[in-house]
Amino acid sequence: MPLTAPDLTESHRPRGKGRPRTVETAAPSLVELLNLVRSGAANTRQELERQSEFGRAVVADRLTMLGDLGLVDESELGTATGGRAPRLVRFANRRAAILVATLDQTAIGVGVADLSGNLLTEHHEAADLTAPPDELIDRMTALFRWSMDRHAPQGAIWGISLSVPGAVQGTTEGDFLTATPPVLPAWEGFPLIETLTRRFGVPVWMRSSVETMTMGELHAGAGIGMRSMLFIKVGRRIGAGMVCDGQLYRGAQGAAGLIGSLPTASGGRSGTLDALAGSDMIQREGLSAAQDGRSPMLADILRRGGEITAIEVSQAAQMGDAVSTEILSASGHLIGQVVAVLANALNPELIVLSGSIVQTNDILLAALREAVYGASHPFVTRDLRIIRSQMGSSAGLVGAARVASEALFAPGFLKEWVMQGSPLAHPAFVTLQDRLSADAAPPPPMTARAGKELST
């Protein structure tokens, strides 16, 4: 997709002196009206006038501008309540699309979302996150292009949002990334963000998988309408997402909820929660039980040339294997003891458990419930529900889409691009593009630099 430069036609060009033109002062009201429509707070001109307190003429003018920019649609009629049926004002959430991806320890998921953060399609496949990062990004690129061909063949892409298995340092609320933050040791020194920005010509956001999955669960899963929720992801690492007053709590550095590094003790051993209850422990204990014959079911998998991972142990537990049940139960109890501390501190309405180990068996959930109910104040558990997520990895994709859509339309960010009708014309992004083009280009010739179209 060629990147279009900001529209600097006569009507948009800044003036040197005198009273600013309407188009120059319209941005704040456009931002307010667009976000009222986008959030569903108002969907007729009358409601917009009432909620924004702008006059009829201003609302009419701004809606015309938003319509011309392709950001709202007024083609539909609402229900008449006595007089003429009002014209509905709808957010044009198909004006462009957002590409989303989840990178997990053992899988990669990609999707296409509309500008409201609704997933239009998704695909998940096994992947090895310890593989060279250039292979991983090539695979992600191939899957993005396949998804775009099917779901955004001629539509614009306005952003990429990634969900990664670790806290993302250095991200402030809403900002797209201008460089690759340290996430995983295997990716150190690899320009993930820069490569994606160059290939697709769009801004890139990145959040931890716990954060994106919590947002996904909150907006499209069991957490819809919840004011307080705990989301616990169990994998190689164990993390918690905390929703307070309907908002994800990120902490000062975006590192809230890293419960996996808490010291714990179990069966005479001590270590972090990750080490004593995460999928590495489950795999290790399962393999040991298979090798010494304590678990006939797991031993049979080995005998047939299969591999024992935490998933095999989880499935064996679900099918009644006693040793596997014991392993999962120990993990659930330990995680439950830590979650109980959080529950007592936050008093959530809902605790949602997620991760492929949790999805494949009921044992871990049952053990965690027992531990939380046993270690919490009765008031905390009186109406508390502890459930398993039904969204699987889709939660990460939905949450990643919400990260990008909320950032694109955050008032401070939106006012910088709304007049041009595309976030690709945001001054900070244009600056980033220029820098990346200059970094990638050979030494500039003496003549003026050529146009800056980036091919996707």
Added chain:
Amino acid sequence: MTISGLGPHGERAAPPERVSLLPDDRTAAKSAGWRVAVVLHTLQSDWAKQQLTGMVGIFGDCGAAVIDVVDCGFSPDLQVAELDRLIGQRPDAIISLPVANEQVAAAHARVSEAGIKLVLLDNAPTGLLPGKDYTALVSADNFGLGKIAAAGLSQHLAKGAEVGVLGFAADFFATNEREIAFTDWLQINRPDITPRVRHFARIEDAAASAEALLAAHPALAGLFVVWDTPAMAVATRQAELGASLQMATVDLGEEAAIALARGKTVCCIAAQQPLLQGIVAAQTVILCLLGRPVPAWIALPGICVTRENVVESFQTIWRQPAPREVLRLLGLS
């Protein structure tokens, strides 16, 4: 056999054994006398007929009446209308194969909202969640099927060849997975091969799409078609044109089995196990009606079928003798 794909929400596959029925389950089901409806994309294909046979047998064993079997003719509008009609008949459960994505999602959600258990086959429309909007998805390992087809066809392709991929235009989990896996396998294992992709919207358009693909890329040395019915339409048209293109496809339909045995066009088939899939889907329905927890995604492995093993594979998959023509072509009768 392992499952190489992930479910529509990234789920790990549960094996079919997870939904086995015990004698107690059958006894309990018989006393309940449930009513079940089946909504398929088509009733014309061998795959659909076998799937239905598998389901009906299990429902019979469990005393559940199959009150309606709907042929949607691949039409999303018809499927939406039929699901709404069936909701009015208040069956205890519906097994449905969603023929599209967004267009049929809301109608399927309405089934669950009406308190009717919904088990999906092969496709889960984006946005629908297991446990909330449907009970479980039963499908083949479609990602694995795409890989089997790629591995089989690649053996017949010279270094640096171009290969055509004829995918399905509808946004459909099963065919999407096959197409993605086919090109993925080539990228990893045969990066010298260049895939050329085109999509057809209707089975009747498949042959014309293949012709257009060949016209655009005359050097194509092979073709992967995402299931057997359109593949056979393409093969027939290619034969009429006197062209010989090595093909791989999915599903061991009778015609495809004959083409494989003939050995001229079809060189590899990645076969599903439709009879077994029907059995598993029906067992899943019975278990969820009994209130037992069922996995979100139950997947059946694919089988690699070549000319060498087509007879025994046909018997395994269909539980029937191979077609007489297959036996004749292989000199077995």
